[in-house]
Amino acid sequence: MAAISISLVQGNGERIGYLDEMASRLTSTGRGTNFGDWIAVLTETRDSRRIRQLSEKIAFVEILRFLDENAAYESLKSLKKARDDKSHGRGPRGQRALAKAFQEQIINLESFYSAIDFLTDYSLIHVEDVRSDTLRQVTEYSYRPLTGDHPLVPVRHDGRALTVVEKNSLYLLGKKGQLVLLRPLLQRLECPECGHIATFYLDNYDEKSGMCDLKSMEHGHTLKDKGITLPLRQIGLLR
Numbered sequence: 001m002a003a004i005s006i007s008l009v010q011g012n013g014e015r016i017g018y019l020d021e022m023a024s025r026l027t028s029t030g031r032g033t034n035f036g037d038w039i040a041v042l043t044e045t046r047d048s049r050r051i052r053q054l055s056e057k058i059a060f061v062e063i064l065r066f067l068d069e070n071a072a073y074e075s076l077k078s079l080k081k082a083r084d085d086k087s088h089g090r091g092p093r094g095q096r097a098l099a100k101a102f103q104e105q106i107i108n109l110e111s112f113y114s115a116i117d118f119l120t121d122y123s124l125i126h127v128e129d130v131r132s133d134t135l136r137q138v139t140e141y142s143y144r145p146l147t148g149d150h151p152l153v154p155v156r157h158d159g160r161a162l163t164v165v166e167k168n169s170l171y172l173l174g175k176k177g178q179l180v181l182l183r184p185l186l187q188r189l190e191c192p193e194c195g196h197i198a199t200f201y202l203d204n205y206d207e208k209s210g211m212c213d214l215k216s217m218e219h220g221h222t223l224k225d226k227g228i229t230l231p232l233r234q235i236g237l238l239r
């Protein structure tokens, strides 16, 4: 959700200011991205006046505004707190307390999922091929819709857009065929560890070598990539 927010906001000429903080920490301290960062991005999307104004002008409004719903925001905050408590050893102790906390967080998770239910109207797609027609000013593209669990979905050939479309990039496809480019926040790559195609995001950065560590959202494996450093600088996630 945070990657989509950043792509949508910055693709429409506004800034997520929190990226500056992430960029300076990633670049100067070598400490990687974390769960709190992505939540901070979503919180800024919710609270910024400029982004609120932008939301009124563009499609995908529910993506930018879903945390306006108080129940969704509270459930996200509670999930984050439980997760932070667990990773810092402050979690509930004893069988009963644990069972109670578990039940509470299941309810929060369900509430959060129902708040982002609108995402089923959109598809995450990987563009496989592009044919541009300058005379008709249209780009036809074929793509794989990446909804569902199975990695091997058939290619569809019916994509049409009035903008430039990149081959081999991930996009969010809107209800009316609008495309939101998710590169370089999300990249679809072959995992060198297990050989599966997976979705990778920036986990860490080594300023000395200019090398990025990318981590798979699906199974947590990592890979090293230098080519992505420049585009990540361009969007302001690295210095």
Ligand SMILES: [Zn+2]
Binding pocket: 191, 192, 193, 194, 195, 196, 198, 216, 219, 221
């Ligand atoms: Zn892997």
